[in-house]
Amino acid sequence: xxxxxxxxxxxxxxxxxxxxxxxxxxxxxxxxxxxxxxxxxxxxxxxxxxxxxxxxxxxxxxxxxxxxxxxxxxxxxxxxxxxxxxxxxxxxxxxxxxxxxxxxxxxxxxxxxxxxxxxxxxxxxxxxxxxxxxxxxxxxxxxxxxxxxxxxxxxxxxxxxxxxxxxxxxxxxxxxxxxxxxxxxxxxxxxxxxxxxxxxxxxxxxxxxxxxxxxxxxxxxxxxxxxxxxxxxxxxxxxxxxxxxxxxxxxxxxxxxxxxxxxxxxxxxxxxxxxxxxxxxxxxxxxxxxxxxxxxxxxxxxxxxxxxxxxxxxxxxxxxxxxxxxxxxxxxxxxxxxxxxxxxxxxxxxxxxxxxxxxxxxxxxxxxxxxxxxxxxxxxxxxxxxxxxxxxxxxxx
Numbered sequence: 193x194x195x196x197x198x199x200x201x202x203x204x205x206x207x208x209x210x211x212x213x214x215x216x217x218x219x220x221x222x223x224x225x226x227x228x229x230x231x232x233x234x235x236x237x238x239x240x241x242x243x244x245x246x247x248x249x250x251x252x253x254x255x256x257x258x259x260x261x262x263x264x265x266x267x268x269x270x271x272x273x274x275x276x277x278x279x280x281x282x283x284x285x286x287x288x289x290x291x292x293x294x295x296x297x298x299x300x301x302x303x304x305x306x307x308x309x310x311x312x313x314x315x316x317x318x319x320x321x322x323x324x325x326x327x328x329x330x331x332x333x334x335x336x337x338x339x340x341x342x343x344x345x346x347x348x349x350x351x352x353x354x355x356x357x358x359x360x361x362x363x364x365x366x367x368x369x370x371x372x373x374x375x376x377x378x379x380x381x382x383x384x385x386x387x388x389x390x391x392x393x394x395x396x397x398x399x400x401x402x403x404x405x406x407x408x409x410x411x412x413x414x415x416x417x418x419x420x421x422x423x424x425x426x427x428x429x430x431x432x433x434x435x436x437x438x439x440x441x442x443x444x445x446x447x448x449x450x451x452x453x454x455x456x457x458x459x460x461x462x463x464x465x466x467x468x469x470x471x472x473x474x475x476x477x478x479x480x481x482x483x484x485x486x487x488x489x490x491x492x493x494x495x496x497x498x499x500x501x502x503x504x505x506x507x508x509x510x511x512x513x514x515x516x517x518x519x520x521x522x523x524x525x526x527x528x529x530x531x532x533x534x535x536x537x538x539x540x541x542x543x544x545x546x547x548x549x550x551x552x553x554x555x556x557x558x559x560x561x562x563x564x565x566x567x568x569x570x571x572x573x574x575x576x577x578x579x580x581x582x583x584x585x586x587x588x589x
């Protein structure tokens with residue numbers, strides 16, 4: 193009965209993430225038709241900053257889902273406050289990356305609630321509140337679409353999309369708010385090292401996924417960065433399909449690891465599901481890039497189709513590697529947080545070293561895909577020194 197309930201919760205989580213990803217991509221398709229190339233590139237740069245910063249909420253979501261109780265609210269507010277101060281300090285220097293300083297400042301003022309949202313979603317996963325978890329995703333992305341059109345009547349171009357993104361996130365908070373008072377039943381001395389490593393790994397993962405768009409904004413300028421950002425954004429459909437599997441699998445693996453049950457079937461199942469749900473859109477983007485680009489953006493953005501196959505391949509390799517690392521992290525193997533963070537950091541370093549050599553969209557996308565694909569090599573090395581069947585559970589974070 194316990195396994196049946198866990199499987200049902202996992203399937204509901206996957207369905208909610210896939211549906212919210214569909215809403216998010218509906219938003220992307222609409223913006224591709226509403227905004228010109230320069231405005232679309234600017235919003236893509238903001239999205240990249242948003243998702244790079246979302247590494248912190250993701251870390252809190254993972255950490256909270258493994259805690260015995262509590263929602264981590266105070267720690268999330270403290271960490272979000274520090275990130276807010278950092279973003280406010282960087283806002284005046286954001287323009288070379290294609291970002292408006294006012295957008296960065298507005299995001300800085302809302303980043304603490306974003307971190308809290310991540311922690312509360314982790315608590316919902318742990319407590320089996322699958323409906324609240326799923327509804328928070330649907331509210332965030334659904335309202336983002338619903339609010340953009342009316343905001344376009346009062347704000348110029350991409351600024352309306354930025355405002356809608358921030359408002360949708362804030363309005364999702366009440367949906368997933370924990371029923372118990374924050375902090376109730378939490379051990380006083382919960383260690384912070386695990387959360388730091390989770391945040392480091394999540395930040396490096398976001399760098400692999402979104403850093404190329406920020407670098408393209410600096411290397412290619414507004415004209416060239418628009419098609420690059422559009423191709424990278426469309427290819428991220430592959431990642432978010434696989435990410436749905438990863439998010440659903442994480443609490444299942446953590447619970448079974450705590451009970452000392454075999455984990456290999458969960459890893460094989462997660463890999464099979466990733467190959468299916470991420471492989472299908474990847475194959476479509478690689479086989480029919482012209483059709484996909486026309487469907488997504490109409491004729492508003494030229495040059496996207498030439499970049500799509502390489503972008504989809506790099507994102508697919510990144511997604512498969514992410515499923516392996518997600519399993520290792522959730523299983524509680526000794527040293528797993530550091531191994532996962534190191535793998536993402538090495539791949540992110542490869543990306544950062546390679547991309548400055550590309551000064552045109554096509555070679556730049558190829559170098560970005562090579563950097564993303566290198567993660568699969570680092571993830572595969574996890575099978576050499578360790579076994580799925582033998583592990584030592586580390587302290588909860």
